[in-house]
Amino acid sequence: MSYTIEGNTGPWELVIGLEVHAQVISHSKLFSGAATAFGAEPNSQVSFIDAGFPGMLPVINRECVAQAVRTGLGLNAEINLWSRFDRKNYFYADLPQGYQISQYAHPIVGKGEIEIELADGAKKIVGITRLHLEQDAGKSLHDQHPTKSFIDLNRSGVALMEIVSEPDMRSPEEAGAYLTKLRQILRYLGTCDGNMDEGSMRADVNVSVRKAGEGYRTRCEVKNVNSVKFVMQAVEAEARRQIEVWESGGTVEQETRLFDTQRGTTRSMRSKEDAHDYRYFPEPDLPPLVLEPDWVEQLKASLPELPDVRRARYVAMGLTPYDAHVLTLEKETAAFFETVAKGRDAKQAANWVTGDFFAALNRLKRDITDPPVTAENLGGLLDLIADGTVSGKLAKEIFEIMIETGKAPGVIVEERGLKQVTDTGAIEAAVADVLAKNADKVAEYKSGKDKLFGFFVGQTMKAMQGKGNPALVNEVVKKLLG
Amino acid sequence: MRLTDHTLRSALDALNAGETTSVALTEAFLEGIARLNPRLNAFITVSADQALEAAKASDARRAVGKAGPLEGAPLAIKDLFCTAGTQTTAGSAILGGFVPPYESTVTKNLLRDGAVFLGKVNLDEFAMGSSNKTSAYGAVENPWSRANDPDTRLVPGGSSGGSAAAVAAHLALGATATDTGGSIRQPAAFCGIAGIKPTYGRCSRFGIVAFASSLDQAGPVARTVEDCAILLRSMAGFDPRDATSADLPVPDFAAACARPVKGLRIGVPREYRLDGMAPEIEALWRQGLDWLVQQGATLVDISLPHTKYALPTYYVVAPAEASSNLARYDGVRFGLRETAQNSDLRDLYERTRAKGFGAEVQRRIMIGTYVLSAGYYDAYYLKAQKVRALIRRDFEQAWGQVDAIVTPATPSAAFGMDEKQDDPVTMYLNDVFTVTANLAGLPGIAVPAGLDAQGLPLGLQVIGKPWDEETCFSVGAAIERAANFTAVPGIRA
Amino acid sequence: MSLDAATVRRIASLARIRLEEDEVGRMQAELNGILGWIEQLQAVDTEGVEPMAGGAPEGQPAMRMREDAVTDGGQADAVLANAPDRMGAYFGVPKVVE
Incomplete structure (x- = not known):
């Protein structure tokens, strides 16, 4: 049943x-x-081009084009070898040129x-219609002064x-x-950091x-929603609003709206009244963007593994579909797992990462990019x-000590004498002592009280401070009781 | 010989021979400017102190054998070129007080080659005009006047009116200029000097206040064709900061001036013979063609069938691009800001732009906004870009038959300050012979070729193939030699 | 096509040029004069003609691309130096209500 x-x-x-x-x-x-770095001093990352000064001209960044192509390839999309930039004209405080350089008629990706x-x-x-490159605008701050807005152009011109x-x-x-899947793909590709908090x-x-x-009815656009949760809330709030309009005999007007995260409702954005007349025309300062097919092929060949492919590979390595899913959600997690699993038992590595390691992350409120135990050390523990x-x-005890001290497991074992005892003589002596x-x-x-077998094993392990090899202890207890 | 009577070539020769110094030349021009500029109003900003400093530094370089190709030559710079640390107005009140922290590539190239800048010269506001009367810094007077009517002040043409007037009045050895529809060639013709608009992409547009990006090109005006060639060689060249700049070597244009025209096929486009064309213009054109034939060229009648649509095409494309290029003048980051009490941002924009832009600029922004607006784009802008493609194709087909095309530069000699004001379209017709080269991206040079009955200069234009400025210079120099144009204006240093 | 007064006002608003009520008539007449003259373009047969974009005489070459390196910025003072209403490290404008 559909929604x-x-x-x-x-x-x-x-x-x-x-x-x-x-x-x-x-x-x-x-x-x-x-x-383009985030969080710099206001207007410190601004060229005269970004500030729309007289006589300034745009020159395109090859890497930005490459990133768009990589993203298109990651979305299994057509790469348009010929594309073009257009100007989208409108006045706004944080749009210094009075136009945004964008791709309207001929986007780079289809x-x-x-x-x-x-x-x-x-x-x-879900179909992708197109992907195009464009400039970001600057930022207006409205809370710095009672009667003024402040303009910071650091973002202006970012791709x-x-x-x-x-x-x-x-x-x-x-x-x-x-949105989650798109973000995941972009982050895997390394074309966008997906950091929705920073915009x-x-x-x-x-x-x-x-x-x-029915066919389509009039749609409304809810602008600038900045989290997955808010997207889901905005969809529902806007749909409910439209249903109310239709059911009360009204007509939904095509318009731009804002999502009020406090109230959980959308409201009309009247300040965009000219929004329908952007007067697009081809950007005369830029020739068309023509891509060499060889270059596109090179970019394709160097694409990283994408989440779906990686997930399938993990399942083939013996992981449960659930573990494979969890480990591939973030590429940093997958990278962590790969380091732990390299040359080791994949299933056991997955158990450790999704078990003790994830529990530690949660408990300590740490992020995979700032793990309490490095992947190398966790791998060492598995060894x-x-x-x-x-x-x-x-x-498991050593893992906790690793979290506390940050030391390598081998060092901890050495320092604390935690090495497992496999010397049969020493085990026999310990068992004999327990039996005596x-x-x-x-x-x-x-x-006939067979259950006591476990008691002897436990007492022996306790006497050996947990260092006795469990299998050997079992064996010796059985033999000496024999 | 007075120092100010030098051509660029003769001044450089004198400097090289040690017969004069950059300081002496600069002082002579500054003296002339001080004396004549109050009347001509050719300069908006005179940089006397910096010019003298630069001249001293130039003489010092020359003394240690480090002379560049333009070493010590005093020039005037159209106030559309951004000059680091010197106010740049574009002839508009909206840029009043704007001091760019950067140097345009063209002026940087001139400085690299040793030029000395005397100051910034007047122009039509944002280079929009054919009379220099739209400047917010006052009209420029043409140093020439009618023999039988010396009291009527004449326009120098536009938009590079200050550049042309300064050079014609011997207030500089040469000047930078820009040409979007004829803004180099028409004022050069009106002031009896030479000026070339090179192929689109030959000179970098970086740091030049934009009017219409797909049409704007920088070029020089100077007293002789050879002087233009020397200046263009310095101004031109590939610039990675302009995506439309051509990555081509810059030829020795001066050498091309001496190249004979024997064997060249000269196109004579029948569509340039306008109904009601002044007989003097017609006669001058005939004369110019005869001179070329006498030097061994052959004439070929050609047709450029879409010529009559060039001006209306231009007056869609140029305002459209201008309406977008001029959106940045909004009173936020530089220049004028005009507000009333309690102005919101929108009111600030509207008041700033209403006050800061003059009538002609406002008209063109309005036209440009309209032709790009929803529902009209196809009928106007797209249509004009298609007709533009046809105009370019007309030329492409002509190049199969001819090496260069010769036409009059303007439909009349310089007109009076108070004439041709009745309606904008009449003013636009000034560019009827020049605008096609901008639309097709081609080089075109204007050369003084004679005087009309009232003693005012008239010019001829040579249009060349793409990147073939050299043939423009050859043919232009041939006309110049034959015309032996030695007349000088009444007002000069 | 002839512009009416309402269109003139709308275009002025789109172009952010304040047009006093007593200027509308003059502007309307001038624009209609220019547009009437431009109208002759409609007579040209442009069937199948690719519109020209950019100013290059032989068609536009492919766009050159620059390398991705930080070569600019770090000049907030110079960027702000010409501002009519500089507010510390920012450009100031009347408060914008979104």
């Missing part, structure tokens, strides 16, 4: 499309040599697709990819899954509603288990 919202007149379907603005990872801006997976395991293809989906999504969940990814959400079997130096149980001290229990065992 619907129940109105007074019955169920309504949702039609959702997303326009995602993703900041391109590059050192310098799309058309100037100014830096049709592609993304496969999303929903909570119930169902899969769905953005606008990635437009087909109106293929039908529920808030699908919209959320699409590296923003979504414009197009929503309309309809009755089953100690594998070669019998420590038992699995002891390893518990003659009564030995008698009970021999009279």
